Amino acid sequence: MSYVAHDESVFVRPAEVEEPELYHPKTFIGKYIWSQDAKVIGVQYSITAIAVGLVALVLSGIMRLQLGFPHTFSFIDPSNYLQFVTMHGMIMVIYLLTALFLGGFGNYLIPLMIGARDMVFPYVNMISYWIYLFAVLLLMASFFVPGGSTGAGWTLYPPQAILEGTPGVHMGIILMLVSLAFFIIGFTMGGLNYVVTVLQARTRGMTLMRLPLTIWGIFMATILALLAFPALFVSAIMMTLDQTLGTSFFVPALVSRGEHLDYSGGSPILFQHLFWFFGHPEVYIVALPAFGIVSDLIAVHARKNIFGYRMMVWAIVAIGGLSFIVWAHHMYVSGMNPYFGFFFAATTLIIAVPTALKVYNWVLTLWRGNIHLTVPMLFAIGFIFTFVNGGLTGLFLGNVPIDLPLSKTMFVVAHFHMVMAVSPILVVFGAIYHWYPKVTGRMLNDSMGKFHFWVTFLGTYAIYFPMHYLGFLGVPRRYYAVENLDFIPQSAQSLNVAITIAALIVGAVQLVFLYNLVWSYFKGKPSGDNPWQATTLEWQTAHTPPTHGNFGSTLPVVYRWAYDYSVPGVEADFIPQNQPPIKRAGSSEEA
Amino acid sequence: MTSTLLVLVAIMATVVWWLLRQTVNVRPWIAGRPAEGVSGDGALPLPPVKVGLGVFLAVATSLFALLISAYFMRMEGADWTTLTVPKGLWLNTAALMLSSVAMQWTRVAARRGRIDGVRIGLIAGGVFTFGFLAGQLWVWRQLNASGYFVAANPANAFFYLLTALHGLHLLGGLWVWGKTTAKAARGAEVGAVRLSVELCTTYWHYLLLVWLILFALLLSTPPRQSSCPPDTFAICGVTK
Numbered sequence: 001m002s003y004v005a006h007d008e009s010v011f012v013r014p015a016e017v018e019e020p021e022l023y024h025p026k027t028f029i030g031k032y033i034w035s036q037d038a039k040v041i042g043v044q045y046s047i048t049a050i051a052v053g054l055v056a057l058v059l060s061g062i063m064r065l066q067l068g069f070p071h072t073f074s075f076i077d078p079s080n081y082l083q084f085v086t087m088h089g090m091i092m093v094i095y096l097l098t099a100l101f102l103g104g105f106g107n108y109l110i111p112l113m114i115g116a117r118d119m120v121f122p123y124v125n126m127i128s129y130w131i132y133l134f135a136v137l138l139l140m141a142s143f144f145v146p147g148g149s150t151g152a153g154w155t156l157y158p159p160q161a162i163l164e165g166t167p168g169v170h171m172g173i174i175l176m177l178v179s180l181a182f183f184i185i186g187f188t189m190g191g192l193n194y195v196v197t198v199l200q201a202r203t204r205g206m207t208l209m210r211l212p213l214t215i216w217g218i219f220m221a222t223i224l225a226l227l228a229f230p231a232l233f234v235s236a237i238m239m240t241l242d243q244t245l246g247t248s249f250f251v252p253a254l255v256s257r258g259e260h261l262d263y264s265g266g267s268p269i270l271f272q273h274l275f276w277f278f279g280h281p282e283v284y285i286v287a288l289p290a291f292g293i294v295s296d297l298i299a300v301h302a303r304k305n306i307f308g309y310r311m312m313v314w315a316i317v318a319i320g321g322l323s324f325i326v327w328a329h330h331m332y333v334s335g336m337n338p339y340f341g342f343f344f345a346a347t348t349l350i351i352a353v354p355t356a357l358k359v360y361n362w363v364l365t366l367w368r369g370n371i372h373l374t375v376p377m378l379f380a381i382g383f384i385f386t387f388v389n390g391g392l393t394g395l396f397l398g399n400v401p402i403d404l405p406l407s408k409t410m411f412v413v414a415h416f417h418m419v420m421a422v423s424p425i426l427v428v429f430g431a432i433y434h435w436y437p438k439v440t441g442r443m444l445n446d447s448m449g450k451f452h453f454w455v456t457f458l459g460t461y462a463i464y465f466p467m468h469y470l471g472f473l474g475v476p477r478r479y480y481a482v483e484n485l486d487f488i489p490q491s492a493q494s495l496n497v498a499i500t501i502a503a504l505i506v507g508a509v510q511l512v513f514l515y516n517l518v519w520s521y522f523k524g525k526p527s528g529d530n531p532w533q534a535t536t537l538e539w540q541t542a543h544t545p546p547t548h549g550n551f552g553s554t555l556p557v558v559y560r561w562a563y564d565y566s567v568p569g570v571e572a573d574f575i576p577q578n579q580p581p582i583k584r585a586g587s588s589e590e591a
Numbered sequence: 592m593t594s595t596l597l598v599l600v601a602i603m604a605t606v607v608w609w610l611l612r613q614t615v616n617v618r619p620w621i622a623g624r625p626a627e628g629v630s631g632d633g634a635l636p637l638p639p640v641k642v643g644l645g646v647f648l649a650v651a652t653s654l655f656a657l658l659i660s661a662y663f664m665r666m667e668g669a670d671w672t673t674l675t676v677p678k679g680l681w682l683n684t685a686a687l688m689l690s691s692v693a694m695q696w697t698r699v700a701a702r703r704g705r706i707d708g709v710r711i712g713l714i715a716g717g718v719f720t721f722g723f724l725a726g727q728l729w730v731w732r733q734l735n736a737s738g739y740f741v742a743a744n745p746a747n748a749f750f751y752l753l754t755a756l757h758g759l760h761l762l763g764g765l766w767v768w769g770k771t772t773a774k775a776a777r778g779a780e781v782g783a784v785r786l787s788v789e790l791c792t793t794y795w796h797y798l799l800l801v802w803l804i805l806f807a808l809l810l811s812t813p814p815r816q817s818s819c820p821p822d823t824f825a826i827c828g829v830t831k
């Protein structure tokens with residue numbers, strides 16, 4: 001396939017990459033179940049993550065029912081409510097978003113986009129998925145054990161997480177901690193693959209600065225995750241020991257229900273440091289892949305090169321580095337030395353600089369672009385709105401005096417849902433609409449997609465925008481019911497009803513999306529190899545869906561970056577990355 | 592958390608430095624023929640497993656650094672008592688050092704292409720490593736017998752936790768060691784085991800280093816610095 005005349009003099013032999021020892025599945029099971037093909041593993045990760053995410057979605061609906069219509073549902077009691085809050089939060093952050101972005105998109109896209117046949121350690125990659133699945137099953141099992149799942153809040157703060165009175169204090173919390181430990185082990189196996197594959201398996205000509213931003217985002221997020229998850233791992237093990245063997249890592253001497261417990265001297269603050277040392281980078285573990293993907297969606301669907309590619313790369317790297325020195329902004333209320341508060345407030349505000357820079361660059365890319373309002377583009381634009389909104393409230397919360405009264409209120413819930421729940425989820429949807437044709441060979445239905453977008457985007461605004469006001473009023477988070485408090489006016493309850501209705505509608509519309517996924521798999525319009533006319537390598541494969549080994553007999557050679565859209569003087573409005581430089585009158589494109 | 596921060600800043604600084612070196616002065620929008628070379632430009636001239644091991648060691652470093660930070664912070668607690676370091680640990684340390692020496696010797700033999708040297712070296716390395724692990728278990732039993740189980744006091748809890756995690760890492764190494772040794776014993780060429788031998792050696796040196804740091808930590812911990820009044824350890828914790 002040739003869009004422009006080749007300049008034969010600059011043609012380069014295909015890469016002489018050592019053929020990896022591709023494993024050749026023979027049976028159905030070998031091909032789709034015990035598969036070592038990163039594409040299959042990516043799909044397995046995605047399906048599992050979406051399935052468990054649906055559980056979390058249902059839980060959020062139940063919570064909203066309780067908040068909107070207290071005294072109505074007998075099956076929700078205060079303990080249940082806390083259990084649902086906890087499981088919803090943990091599932092969404094770790095088991096859905098982290099697994100989907102890195103395990104799902106990472107596995108599917110990394111080898112294809114960098115021009116590799118597979119991940120460098122396919123066997124380890126396969127094990128990674130099965131350990132993830134095991135972690136998910138352990139977590140789900142905790143719903144059914146005596147006492148139910150833990151209700152400690154997704155932050156799992158000790159001592160309450162392991163003291164009588166908190167739901168799920170015997171088995172629920174242990175299953176949660178063990179499941180997290182397994183998740184981390186599984187993730188580490190996958191993560192080694194993602195990093196080493198990006199570093200070592202790029203095809204010929206694919207320099208770091210020609211990588212699509214999607215890969216940069218996933219790459220940096222994986223580095224963050226590899227270094228940050230050990231903190232959660234350590235705290236999970238130490239808390240398990242506190243609960244089972246009675247060590248006192250985190251639990252101080254205390255009297256519980258009139259009884260002196262056997263603990264002494266442990267430090268709850270130590271847990272908070274460890275947890276947030278992981279917890280803050282975690283925000284960027286889900287944000288950086290979203291940043292990367294959204295950059296590519298915008299460039300492709302606005303037919304324009306990304307504004308400030310190098311700035312975008314450095315911003316990703318800078319955000320990654322900075323995200324390790326802001327963690328204590330989650331601990332302002334724990335009572336800390338004002339100088340530390342100042343330090344962490346300052347770093348928190350500094351990290352906004354590269355982040356804002358990215359937002360400007362997205363907007364400038366859209367500026368005078370040839371914007372196609374496709375479904376992926378709609379979701380990308382929706383992301384920019386929601387992310388800016390959530391980011392701005394983050395700037396407020398980053399300041400100690402503002403955070404102190406707002407922390408533990410619905411304001412925080414509104415803030416983090418905007419910035420790290422809805423925004424990445426919008427990107428997930430955009431990415432699925434964008435890459436579904438490559439995975440299945442069929443387009444997702446457009447009308448259903450647009451309907452899904454508008455209801456989800458407007459609906460989430462309807463849910464979270466008013467929630468900020470509830471926070472101002474002082475409505476606390478993690479409360480089963482808020483009643484008979486003088487400072488909260490009656491009208492707050494009307495607002496709660498409205499929010500709940502919006503949440504139920506948004507939840508229901510996700511069924512349309514699921515239906516679309518299934519329907520289009522059988523009945524969708526055939527997509528061809530490159531339906532979006534995109535430049536990156538995954539769209540240049542000989543087959544759609546790509547076969548085992550991705551690129552047929554020879555690997556592509558890369559001659560240019562991923563953003564040659566609407567190049568002046570070239571007829572086609574995009575030039576694939578594997579297109580050799582063009583000879584123009586008198587000069588060649590080559591530098 | 593200072594020790595963790597220092598380690599992580601070092602790791603991140605390396606990452607950032609390396610990435611910047613690869614990306615500064617590059618004009619990505621200019622198309623051109625790829626440089627000569629087998630794969631993506633900027634790939635490290637190493638086999639993927641070696642890079643993989645390097646990345647894994649970074650992860651393990653993060654893990655142990657966090658544990659050490661936690662150790663320091665917990666030390667501020669009012670109930671901290673010093674661990675009486677069991678004498679057996681000196682012997683174990685010697686065994687681990689010998690295993691590292693044996694692995695280094697194996698690496699040299701592999702480089703020189705002497706398969707019999709590789710076989711002997713591997714077996715010696717394994718024997719000393721198992722010796723170390725058995726020694727650690729024995730120290731555990733001793734401590735336990737003298738009434739110091741995990742929950743006895745925080746220093747003991749950390750001792751069990753640190754040695755267990757370190758031991759598990761060694762067990763993981765022994766698994767690769769086992770596969771390599773079996774291969775060598777079945778008469779494989781030197782070329783077929785050289786890479787695994789190199790990986791094992793690096794890993795053994797790394798775990799020896801970690802152990803020496805942990806051991807030094809256990810030995811040097813002073814009775815308890817009461818520089819921080821107990822009620823402010825939250826703040827002191829950050830600086831420690």
Ligand code: HEM
Binds near residue numbers: 086089154417422479
């Ligand atoms: C329509 C979608 C969603 C709805 C209606 C929803 C609703 C809620 C509600 C009602 C709470 C509990 C508030 C409280 O009582 O404290 C909550 C907490 C939370 N949600 Fe969501 N949520 C949604 C999506 C998400 C997503 C995609 C994420 C992914 C990051 C997420 C992460 C969290 C977290 C981390 C918590 C805090 C849990 C805790 O306090 O321990 N949510 N959500």
Ligand SMILES: [Cu+2]
Binds near residue numbers: 280
């Ligand atoms: Cu944060």
